[in-house]
Amino acid sequence: MSLIREERPEDAEAIGAMLVTAFGRQAEARLVERLRASTRIVCAMVAEEKSRVLGHVVFSLIAAESGDSVIPLLALAPLAVLPAFQRLGIGSALVSAGLARCRELGHTRVIVIGDAVFYGRFGFVPASSFGLSCPFPVPVEAFMAIELEPGVFAQVSGVVRYGNEFEDLE
Secondary structure, three states, X not given: OOEEEEOOHHHHHHHHHHHHHHHOOXXXXXXXXXXXXXXXXXXEEEEEEOOEEEEXXXXXXXXXXXXXXXXXXXXXXXXXXXHHHOOOOHHHHHHHHHHHHHHHOOOOEEEEEXXXXXXXXXXXXXXXXXXXXXXXXXXXXXEEEEEOOOOOOOOOOEEEEOOHHHOOOO
């Protein structure tokens, strides 16, 4: 079984290589580098086995524009597991541990773009049910949110704004 722990600075190179392998491109590795440099990362977890990074997840600060207010929330992105280790529960363990850590740190809202069946297991629902919209075209069911504290989206609606770190993702 993989050990799930918080990312450490010495993990950066292995995480970058794992992201390139998992996604088959550089964009997600660049995203994580930019998020680290911007200090927007709130929580980053790795799955490791025998000192090898098998998976990684990042939760970073973004915001929703709600009327005249800017509401802080977290983006879960990216989540990756090396292809040879997918479908073994590593991604689920990373998401669970990351959400728990975000709660411990006092964060209450998380947004993700991804598979509704996978993320639904953790309590994510379509963000549109909270009156939130994505700033770029994605299927409604793929743009999801979770309340880490019940009711925190009650007075929130509007457009979610990702930082410029996310600009070159497709």
